[in-house]
Each structure stands twice: as structure tokens, then as C-alpha cells.
Amino acid sequence: xxxxxxxxxxxxxxxxxxxxxxxxxxxxxxxxxxxxxxxxxxxxxxxxxxxxxxxxxxxxxxxxxxxxxxxxxxxxxxxxxxxxxxxxxxxxxxxxxxxxxxxxxxxxxxxxxxxxxxxxxxxxxxxxxxxxxxxxxxxxxxxxxxxxxxxxxxxxxxxxxxxxxxxxx
Ligand code: RP5
Numbered sequence: 001x002x003x004x005x006x007x008x009x010x011x012x013x014x015x016x017x018x019x020x021x022x023x024x025x026x027x028x029x030x031x032x033x034x035x036x037x038x039x040x041x042x043x044x045x046x047x048x049x050x051x052x053x054x055x056x057x058x059x060x061x062x063x064x065x066x067x068x069x070x071x072x073x074x075x076x077x078x079x080x081x082x083x084x085x086x087x088x089x090x091x092x093x094x095x096x097x098x099x100x101x102x103x104x105x106x107x108x109x110x111x112x113x114x115x116x117x118x119x120x121x122x123x124x125x126x127x128x129x130x131x132x133x134x135x136x137x138x139x140x141x142x143x144x145x146x147x148x149x150x151x152x153x154x155x156x157x158x159x160x161x162x163x164x165x166x167x168x169x
Pocket of ligand 1: 015016017018019020044070071072073074094095096097
């Protein structure tokens with residue numbers, strides 16, 4: 001898997017199961033496109049609750065600035081992490097094989113009680129990509145190089161749409 005042992009990563013990407021990796025690879029690859037090597041781990045709120053609490057409470061000390069947490073089904077991972085840290089947490093709801101097409105995970109991730117936010121993105125691949133871009137946007141507030149890369153991403157997306165539009169008859 002794309003995990004690395006670099007404890008200096010500014011972004012952590014954690015997921016509830018290896019079955020989430022196929023989708024979350026998009027998130028990892030997008031971060032790498034911005035030059036960010038994420039700290040990647042499989043941690044489950046339900047199957048490894050102690051590891052989840054330990055990771056969340058120690059993340060800031062490791063130098064992590066943003067945590068992306070993805071899970072399917074009763075997706076409590078992002079919320080459980082947010083409960084233990086003041087770092088921004090981005091939740092990615094996933095459509096698990098035995099789940100309810102991701103709607104179960106979406107509601108479990110987004111419906112946090114007041115005072116414990118999880119910035120929740122869309123279900124699946126688009127959400128996985130947006131989680132990475134949102135993490136970069138947070139980091140770019142104090143990083144001009146990342147801010148420049150974001151500006152270039154927006155410009156290339158606009159160019160892409162214009163190109164598609166131009167091919168319409
Ligand atoms: C969640 O349960 C995981 O995030 C995964 O999306 C789902 C199913 O996990 P597996 O049974 O495939 O390991 O905790």
C-alpha cells in the first residue's frame with residue numbers, strides 16, 4: 001500500500017479497512033501531485049478503538065496538520081478522531097460492499113454534534129479527491145507554494161472545461 005513511515009507528514013490519511021484503499025488511493029495520489037507525502041494508516045474506530053484514540057491524540061505532536069478519515073457503513077472513524085484532537089478533520093464517506101451505497105456512511109460522518117466538526121465531503125472517489133484538495137487549501141493558508149499550485153489547478157480545470165465546450169456542435 002502507499003503507506004510511508006514519515007512521521008513528518010503534514011497530512012494523515014486514515015481509513016477503516018483495506019477495502020477502502022481502492023477509493024482512497026485517489027486521495028493519496030492527489031496529495032502526492034501537490035508534493036505532499038501523506039501518513040497513511042488503516043485504523044478502525046470499531047475494530048481498533050484504542051489505536052484510533054492513540055493516533056488522534058498524538059497526531060498534532062507528530063507534525064500532522066490535517067487529518068483525512070475515510071470509512072464506510074457505520075462510519076464513526078472521522079468523528080471518533082475529531083473527538084480527540086483540535087486538528088481539522090475531513091471525513092470521506094465510502095460506499096462499502098455491504099453498506100447502503102454510502103448513504104449510511106455519509107450520515108454517520110456528517111451528523112456530528114455541535115462543537116466537534118467533521119468537514120464532510122462527497123461519497124466515494126470525488127470526495128476522496130476533494131478531501132485532498134481541501135487539506136491542501138487549509139495548508140495553503142500559510143504556504144505560498146501550495147497556494148500557487150491550487151491556482152494552477154483551478155486554471156487547468158477551467159481550460160479543460162473550455163476545451164470540452166469548444167468541441168460541442
Ligand atoms: C468500515 O467498514 C470500513 O471503513 C469499510 O468501509 C467497511 C467494511 O470493512 P471490511 O469488512 O471490508 O473490512 O469500518
